[in-house]
Structure formats: structure tokens, C-alpha cells
Amino acid sequence: MPAHPLTAHEREEIRAGIERQQTLTVVADLLGRHRSTISSEVRLNGGRDAYTATAAHARAAAQRCRPRLTVFESDLALTAHVEARLRMKDSPMTISIELARSTHGICAQVSHETIYQAVYAHGRRGLAAGLHAGLHRRRRCRKHRVFGPPAPAKSPLGVFNLIGLRPAEADGREVVGHFEGDLIVGSFNRSAIVTIFDRASRFNLLADLPEGHTAQATLAALVELFERVPQHLRKTLTWDQGREMAAHTDLAALVGIDVYFANPHAPWERPTNENGNGLLRRYVCKGTDLSVYTPADLLAIETRLNTMPRRSLDWHSAADRYNAAVAMTG
Numbered sequence: 001m002p003a004h005p006l007t008a009h010e011r012e013e014i015r016a017g018i019e020r021q022q023t024l025t026v027v028a029d030l031l032g033r034h035r036s037t038i039s040s041e042v043r044l045n046g047g048r049d050a051y052t053a054t055a056a057h058a059r060a061a062a063q064r065c066r067p068r069l070t071v072f073e074s075d076l077a078l079t080a081h082v083e084a085r086l087r088m089k090d091s092p093m094t095i096s097i098e099l100a101r102s103t104h105g106i107c108a109q110v111s112h113e114t115i116y117q118a119v120y121a122h123g124r125r126g127l128a129a130g131l132h133a134g135l136h137r138r139r140r141c142r143k144h145r146v147f148g149p150p151a152p153a154k155s156p157l158g159v160f161n162l163i164g165l166r167p168a169e170a171d172g173r174e175v176v177g178h179f180e181g182d183l184i185v186g187s188f189n190r191s192a193i194v195t196i197f198d199r200a201s202r203f204n205l206l207a208d209l210p211e212g213h214t215a216q217a218t219l220a221a222l223v224e225l226f227e228r229v230p231q232h233l234r235k236t237l238t239w240d241q242g243r244e245m246a247a248h249t250d251l252a253a254l255v256g257i258d259v260y261f262a263n264p265h266a267p268w269e270r271p272t273n274e275n276g277n278g279l280l281r282r283y284v285c286k287g288t289d290l291s292v293y294t295p296a297d298l299l300a301i302e303t304r305l306n307t308m309p310r311r312s313l314d315w316h317s318a319a320d321r322y323n324a325a326v327a328m329t330g
Helices: 008-019 024-031 035-043 053-063 076-087 092-101 112-120 168-172 215-226 248-255 271-280 295-307 318-329
Strands: 178-185 192-198 204-208 236-239 258-261
Touching (some): 024 035, 204 295
């Protein structure tokens, strides 16, 4: 629809110009319009032989922009499904892919951005208000990145290997067995969960810390996790410079893995773990007591994260990639 649509008077002038056998360019010049505007007007309304001002004006009124229902306002079953998945803390991207694949019996072509826009509209685009609480960041709107405080002057780790010494093989994401790890901490810094993610497959393993997140408790949890990883796939582990890894030399000796540390306040050097922890926060919320999650709870969350389709894996799951690597090298 043009910014200044033709008026009924202008359409009468077009009809009169046609009757006078004038060219459409001449009619356009007389009306002060571009010739393409007049040409389209005549072509869309039957041509020179059938053009009438009354019918053309009625057609324009019928085609004029009007309020339209959004995809969620027009399909209540789809709306109920998307709202339920958001409340179950699935991301809009995952919901979009699963809808396209008819994973849960409902097939629809809805982009993740459409879902985000409806969520952030807070009830004005068909989805219920408050669904932003199911997003893993739980924000009412998107925010810019904020950097953390400066690094501490001294490290409790003693002598350790910086990430620059890590084998180049780990950077390519082509070989399974190079892991990144971290703790996610609960309210008042009183509880935590150990997370490790494989760089190539994005496969994750989680462990609880019922006795606190001291260096010895973290060591015991990591030993338990790496016992679930075949020996030949325990290649490297990259961590931040947190004091919970003060026993990193013991870990290397017990499970046969080389441990490396990222530079202070450089989370982009552990992108797989940072992204994975963001996904994990959909199910393990910030500011809560993480000690309530049992090993069975964490295993269920592991399974969900490892089996969801991932864009970084061409919409395969982490379990598909990891299990294929285990089968090929086992």
C-alpha cells in the first residue's frame, strides 16, 4: 500500500483520461503521480478496456491494511503447545525445530524469532504474559553483556598450565575428548553443581556437591564424572582459575587427563561450557538452592540437554555425536 493512496477523485481523472485516449504517462503527469502508480492501478483493475473508478476504489478499500491475527491468535492448539513447552523451559529455538519435525505431534513452521517476539510482547501477540520466566535468562527483554570484577591478585592453584599450552587439536572441535568445565553456584554461594562439556560433541555430564564445593569435593565429583568417560577419550579439561580446582594435579593423576586453565575473566576461552551452562540454567535457576537436585534429577537434565537438537551440530543432538565417536574409537 503506497504512503499516499489514490483518491476517488484521482481515479475518476484516470477514467476520464482513458476515455480521452490519453497515455497513462500523460495521465500521471496531470495528476502529479509516478507513471508506475497509474500503470499498476489500471492493470490491477481490468486494464484500459475495463477500468472503472467506482470498482477500483471499492477494491482498494477492501485490500487496505487491516488488523490481522498473529500465528498464535489464529491457532489455539499451537499456542497451548508452545506455552506448555516454554513453561517446561525449552528454548524458542528448540521449540521451533521440534515443531518443524513434528516431534510432539504438532507440525508447524514457526521461527524462533516469532516465539521470542510473542514472549517479549507479554500477552499482546497471542502468547500468555509471563512466559519470559521460562527462558533460561528469565529476562523481560534482551540485555547487553556486562563484564565482571577484576581478577584477584593471587591464585590458589599453584603451578598450572595456561590454555595457550593446550594441544591445537582441542581448538578444532573435530576430536571428542577435549572437555571444558565449571561450577554453577546456588544462592548465597552455599551449593553448587559440577558441569563438564565436550568441545566437539557438546555432550555434558553433571554432578552434585552435597558436601560443599571445596577443592576436595570438586575433585571427588570430577573423578566420578570422568569414570563415565572411556579412558581413551580423557584428553584435556579446561577450567577457569577458580579455587575449587586447587587439586588439579591430583585429578590429572587419578583420571589420566591434562588440565589447562583459561586466562582470568576470559569466559570466551571456554565457550562450550559457558553456552552449556546457559542452557542448564533453564532447568537450574539462579538464586536457588542447588542442593535440592538429586543425582537422578541431574541425570534427567543431562539427558534432556544431550538429546535436544542443536544448531551448532546441524540440528543433531550431542548424544548422537558423542556416541558415534565412542563407537568409532571404542
